[in-house]
Amino acid sequence: MFDDSRWGDDLRDRDEDRRDRHSRNRDRDDDGGPHLGRGPSSRGEQSEPDPRDRDDERWPERDRDARGHDPRDRHPRDVFMRDLNLPRGREREMVHDPREREYTLRGSETRTLSTVGAFRVVPARDLRDHSGREADSRSGDLRHLREQRLIETVPLDGRRDVAVVLTDRGRDLLESHRGRDHEPRQEFYSGLKRERELEHDAQVYKAYLSVAERLDERHAHIERVLLDYELKREYQQWLHERDRDRDDYDGHPDRDQREIEQWALEHHLPYFDEHVHFPDLRIEYLEIDGRRDREDVEVLTIHYRGAHGATAARSGFTSYGGSSARIGSATGSGRRGGGRHGGLAEEFLK
Secondary structure, eight states, X not given: OOOGGGGOOOOOOTTGGGSOTTOOOOTTTTTTXXXXXXXXXXXXXXXXXXXXXXXXXXXOGGGSOTTSOOGGXXXXXXXXXXXXXXXXXXXXXXXXXXXXXXXXXXHHHHHHHHHHHHHSOEEGGGSBOTTSSBOOTTSHHHHHHHHTTSEEEEEOTTSSOEEXXXXXXXXXXXXXXXXXXXXXXXXOOOSOXXXXXXXXXXXXXXXXXXXXXXXXXXXXXXXXXEEHHHHHXXXXXXXXXXXXXXXXXXXXXXXXXXXXXXXXXXXXXXXXXXXXXXXXXXXXXXXXXXXXXXXXXXXXXXXXXXXXXXXXXXXXXXXXXXXXXXXXXXXXXXXXXXXXXXXXXXXXXX
């Protein structure tokens, strides 16, 4: 697993719980500690320049790899904050949004917002606070973000943990401080979309970390992730693209099996049994030689057995053995596909 010690020493934020709940002047609660490390360059003991200056022209070319990427942005936990013009340091800074609201953020909180936005829902214990420890919804970064109404927390049944989701304010803050020129574009989400699948969806980020570790070891550069929401939304838009011009539209898309199979092929998705099959997660990355590639990942829990398991195996997705809080065990079962005309995918357009 990842060596999370490189995010900083195991500091204790002793004073934060004693400070006024609505105070914004908590920027120096970590004075005297080491700089928040970011990526492989933080493993050594030498100090590094402020990560907030990563796009400054003064960065020498040797600090970027052959693909033009800052190596400090390579760590899988940092990927989603790469193109955001938000604080990167250990001390909190004032940030404004287009509606003239004011917030204070530090680097670890920027990382939390961007990670939660990319995966929609992430358990608190899978996040890391400014000291490199598991995040705690009752204190530290998560409490600060919640008090500013940038995140919300949702109980996870059967677990001593909560799921973290962005509020609309949180997503708006990310979007308003996003770099304009970077492609491909990382999607950010707010709110809880599928409450009945919360247990499953809350494990997608951990599945990502499992695969990303392997990619990181061979120095692949992760560009973005796509959730099944985004893949199915694109499919549904294409599926019904011609319907708006049909006077005789009866609710069924004007696409035949040949067209659907070709669409699946062009989007590198499996098509069999008259179904397009969608992974829970797609990771797009660059190999060290600059070649683009992708890895599709499926989270398998106890609730997706039988035919779903066979379908997952046939799809060729990388399987991540998720757990069930209700029974407390890992499993190797499968999950649903998208259906010939989208099936469950249609809920993502509502």
